[in-house]
Amino acid sequence: MVVGDHGTMVVHNHLTPQTPLDVMAETLAAAVEEEWNKEAGLRRLKARVVDETPLPVRWEVSGRRVADRVAGATAEGVRDSFGPLPGLRVVTREQLLEGGGLNELYEVYGGLASGRILLVGREAAGKTAALVLLLLKAIEYRREAKPENQRRIPVPVLLPLEGWDPRKESALDWAATQIARRYRVRGPEEARQLLKERRVALFLDGLDEVVGKLRGAMVRALGSERVRMVVASRVDEAERTAQKMRLRGAVGLEIQPVKPEVAADYLLNQLPDPPPPAWHRLTSRLLHESDSAVAEALSSPLAIGLVRDVYREDDPVDELLDTARFPDSRTIEDHLLDHAVAAAYTPAYWDPRPRYSPETAERTLRFIAARLAQEGGGDLSWWHIPGWANPRPRAVVVGVVVGMVYGVVSALGLWRASGPLSACVAGPLLAVAAGGLAGRQVSLLAAPQPLPSAGWRDIFSPATLKIGVMCWLSVGLMNWFGPQFMDPPMPVWLDWLTALPFGFAATMASGPGYQLMVGGFLFGLGSGPWFNGMRQRLTRRTVTESRSIGPRDVWRHHGGLRLVLALVSGLAVALVFGCYMGWSHGLRNGVASALVAGLWATLFAGPVGNLTVATALTAVQLAFRERTPVRLMAFLDDAHHRNLLRVTGPVYQFRHARLQERLTQQE
Structure with missing residues (x-):
């Protein structure tokens, strides 16, 4: 002071x-x-x-x-x-x-x-x-x-x-x-x-x-x-x-259980005064007969919330007082759970029409509940969805599409570079090889596996970028000072340009990007226990901002990140093959080599081995077999917003284990 x-x-x-x-x-x-x-x-x-x-x-x-x-x-x-x-x-x-x-x-x-x-x-x-x-x-x-x-x-x-x-x-x-x-x-x-x-x-x-x-x-x-x-x-x-x-x-x-007076106040809170007769009879039973079946049932927050969800203002909610239909609290709870999905997808007159009908929603959630019960868990991990249907149809479709695309593109490139004979011989062989390997990779994604995921700043962290720059400098110096095995020798600027893909490969192989690229990466880097230990030491300090994202966001992020990285990887491979072959054997051969090698890398590092794509294809397959929504991830997100599912990190769970149990029994 x-x-x-x-x-x-x-x-x-x-x-x-x-x-x-x-x-x-x-x-x-x-x-x-x-x-x-x-x-x-x-x-x-x-x-x-x-x-x-x-x-x-x-x-x-x-x-x-x-x-x-x-x-x-x-x-x-x-x-x-x-x-x-x-x-x-x-x-x-x-x-x-x-x-x-x-x-x-x-x-x-x-x-x-x-x-x-x-x-x-x-x-x-x-x-x-x-x-x-x-x-x-x-x-x-x-x-x-x-x-x-x-x-x-x-x-x-x-x-x-x-x-x-x-x-x-x-x-x-x-x-x-x-x-x-x-x-x-x-x-x-x-x-x-x-x-x-x-x-x-x-x-x-x-x-x-x-x-x-x-x-x-x-x-x-x-x-x-x-x-x-x-x-x-x-x-x-x-x-x-x-x-x-x-x-x-x-x-x-x-x-502790919810007190009857608290439950009655909560139920009447959103109703007019005086409340409708059916609601008045229900709350009166709650307040004056604490040992009744309905009072015992409505002592849990789950049942109280379900009453609010299932019954509207003018609905006959007093039917829960019928002791012949509902002799105990368990039957009341089962009745509410059986109508929870339909109530969530039946809008009031002021609400917009739901994207999915109550029948579709209930059929889909019953199927999902049964699948989770089969797997013996309560977590709905979207990257396990490819295991919910036979992978052979997906493998055949993807194999045929990849084989046709790769066969046609590589045949056209070879035709321009080497003539029709090599195109007619090598094109079909490349198509069969690409289609067979693509189908095999799609089949492998049906097995349960951990989700590899990372952010851009995790992959291209300061530590991995330093390794990439060192690799680029090393390969560039080797190209510059090494033996000039090409005739004519490549210019200096081209030596350093062709070294860039090796630096990119080292960056990906030394960090979390390795987990996103299937098959030991593109240039054979990142294999063996030494590289695994090195990656763990380098990724101890990543710089991505802390945030938690939901399952659908993880699904989109994983798919988009993989596809962009696949495109960049394909360009890197195309640059290496195109520069070397183009300088040695002419521009046409260089373009053909770049096209064949780059497209291969893009397809296999991207859509073929992408869990997001596999999940989307499985959803289409389930839509034909189980009549579930084609956009299954959009449906799961909608069910979450309607409080039928809840989110725990990147996985979905049912709102309550009892709801999952009832849906499984119905299925």
């Missing part, structure tokens, strides 16, 4: 520069917030209009044996303890036993000494919804904190546990790989550093979906990591797992 006239206050501003880890954490936080804000809107977890109020989250300490004692989670001074986040207090036993809502859940998350929460609930209780809302709360709290405190507040990242094998990969390594792949963080090593320094908190969903002994192995592996985490699971599976292995230091919090 400065008192009196002519007082002077000297203020010093000290700015601490951000470290690369700070920048990466900020970029990751922005990507996570963008992804889950959008997804929360589609899942109706956030208010979309002014007068809409989402269902609240209520929790209590679980009374079942799913975790250790509460005292173990709140103890201070233990080796794995976490200090409270800036602005929060240490959570006490009394505070936990009081329970609460979302704000109290965040206080537990940020102030629990053990830093571990096991969030459990019965089926369709809203565990994933609570996890998403807690994540958004954590992101918001971090964004509004002072800059000096943001470094001490971890970035929450939600990951599904499906696909992780703790017997082969540690929890930290697996999480780092998932974060780097999903959010395009610079690399697994940088993501691992964020985790080791507690700059990232793990929100892990789907522990109950893991089968067998793998679940216990996951719990053991997670308990040994010093990372703040929240793990969600159904309560029955969590209790069975805890009999053999508990998540060390975790407190078990159970999501």
Whole structure:
């Protein structure tokens, strides 16, 4: 405080520069917030209009044996303890036993000494919804904190546990790989550093979906990591797992059923006052007969949301009160699930007409649910779609088209260069070879495989560009100083021009671009364990901005990137063959050689080995066989926007496991 006239206050501003880890954490936080804000809107977890109020989250300490004692989670001074986040207090036993809502859940998350929460609930209780809302709360709290405190507040990242094998990969390594792949963080090593320094908190969903002994192995592996985490699971599976292995230091919090008065208010919120008689009878039963079948069914967020989706304002919603048709809560839930797809594709009079009919949508989703049940998982990975239909018809079609195109183009080039005899002999042979290899490559794409993907700045990173320039200089110098085996010798400018494709090949082979180009690349570079290790060392620091993109965006990105790279690769091959052959044997031979070699490289590096193209062709094949939409990826994106599917990174999942189960049974 400065008192009196002519007082002077000297203020010093000290700015601490951000470290690369700070920048990466900020970029990751922005990507996570963008992804889950959008997804929360589609899942109706956030208010979309002014007068809409989402269902609240209520929790209590679980009374079942799913975790250790509460005292173990709140103890201070233990080796794995976490200090409270800036602005929060240490959570006490009394505070936990009081329970609460979302704000109290965040206080537990940020102030629990053990830093571990096991969030459990019965089926369709809203565990994933609570996890998403807690994540958004954590992101918001971090964004509004002072800059000096943001470094001490971890970035929450939600990951599904499906696909992780703790017997082969540690929890930290697996999480780092998932974060780097999903959010395009610079690399697994940088993501691992964020985790080791507690700059990232793990929100892990789907522990109950893991089968067998793998679940216990996951719990053991997670308990040994010093990372703040929240793990969600159904309560029955969590209790069975805890009999053999508990998540060390975790407190078990159970999501509570929705209260009847909250459910009634939510259902009546979008209706006129007074409500229609059918809705009034339904909500009256909810409020006055809490032990009825409809009250038990509408204690879960899933069933409440389905009632709002299936029944319009003037529909006979009171039919759910018929105890002869619906004797228990399970039959009510099955009835709502059976009508969920048709309701999503039946527009109100003010809505635009959907692109797909209810019958088409239901038939397609039944087929997809049955396929996922066959594969034994809940993730719909679009790059596995080529395995849903016999690849032979696609292989034949692609082989014939590629063979005809390549045979005609190469025959014309050879005719102009060497005459009709060589064109008639070599043209058919090249056509058969190209068609056979193209068909074989299409067939190979039907087998399940990981999705190779990268961005432009990942492929052409500073490290790979340096290798490309060094290779270009080396080949150019060899052409310049080497023996002049060509008669007449090529000029200097042509020596350096023909070296450019070798530099491009080295750039692609030394980075993630190698994964996008099939067959050991074009010039034989990038094969063997030495090159694989070199690529891993060079791609540790990529520079692509962090962002998470959905399945359809990944599909488009993968296809467009592959096709452009294939065209550039074809031009590179054409440049090498065309220059050498053209200078030695004339312009016609050079053009013919460039055409034959460049087209081969373009076809096989691009559309033939492209998973995007294979997925699109499979969708056409399924449209004839199963009467599904020809543009299957567009349909999946539309179903996501209608809240029938949800997005987790680059894969789709059904809105709820029960919906997938009902559709599978119908199929």
